Amino acid sequence: MKDPLDNLPGYVLRRASAATLAELNQRLEPLKLRHADVAFLLLIDEEPGISQSEAGRILDIQRANMVPFVSRLEKRGLLDRTKVDGRSQALRLTAAGRTKLAKARRIIGVFEASLMNRVPEKMRPMVLPILMALWKGPES
Amino acid sequence: MKDPLDNLPGYVLRRASAATLAELNQRLEPLKLRHADVAFLLLIDEEPGISQSEAGRILDIQRANMVPFVSRLEKRGLLDRTKVDGRSQALRLTAAGRTKLAKARRIIGVFEASLMNRVPEKMRPMVLPILMALWKGPES
């Protein structure tokens, strides 16, 4: 039976997100990482020394939820924390974290290419602009 | 600070979905409905007498998770179940369910229009095809 909600962009957006997320998590399973882990590692790699709160703001993860998130990755030896003042801590990848991230990058690369590949070639340049517009609105 | 993941379609897809979902749930809050409730009511309205399992297959909700989902809406008087054979039950909207859905439809309409509105006009015809392609791949 055809899904009668297929003409609602909001609904299709959600289904597309859920389906592709599940696929990505499956691809990352050999590394024992989830999609959110990789996003976080990518962010730390690009902004070494970033604080936990700032990372949470960028990734839209609440301060409270960052705590177990960070400490799990720290326990696995993928990142470390160094106090920068009495409150903040600077997050940096360890060598193991960088090695892990390099592997994750390859998986992400294949995954993102596969995503683009299912879109007809003519429309590919519109994918990112459209998704950004849906996310953040017309400006920005 | 700019989000350094903004060039990854998969990541932006997830953020766009999460942001718009949260917005839709907020718009639906006065009706005490969640986005999944409305999708379900829309489906029953278009396929009256559909079974619980079949609805779950279409909406990608597991049989086991349909149980509390359906019974909550039934307790609120929005739908009813009638046995069609010893196993299956036909789902149908009640009068109250149709009234509620009519209100939800107006909210959905405004929401979907607002979604399209944040996309530059030239790209709007591509929104649904691109999202469908990301969801289900090139064929279909």
Added chain:
DNA sequence: TATTGTTATACTCTATAACTATA
């Protein structure tokens, strides 16, 4: 044998409130 509805359960993700120590 396969399917429907069901129960029980667990895990992830997300949300809120409150506390502490620092700035």
Added chain:
DNA sequence: TATAGTTATAGAGTATAACAATA
């Protein structure tokens, strides 16, 4: 006063396994 990190907790949402009744 505002912020960073933390604790505790609760609520969605989602996943699996197993069972009884029925097809």
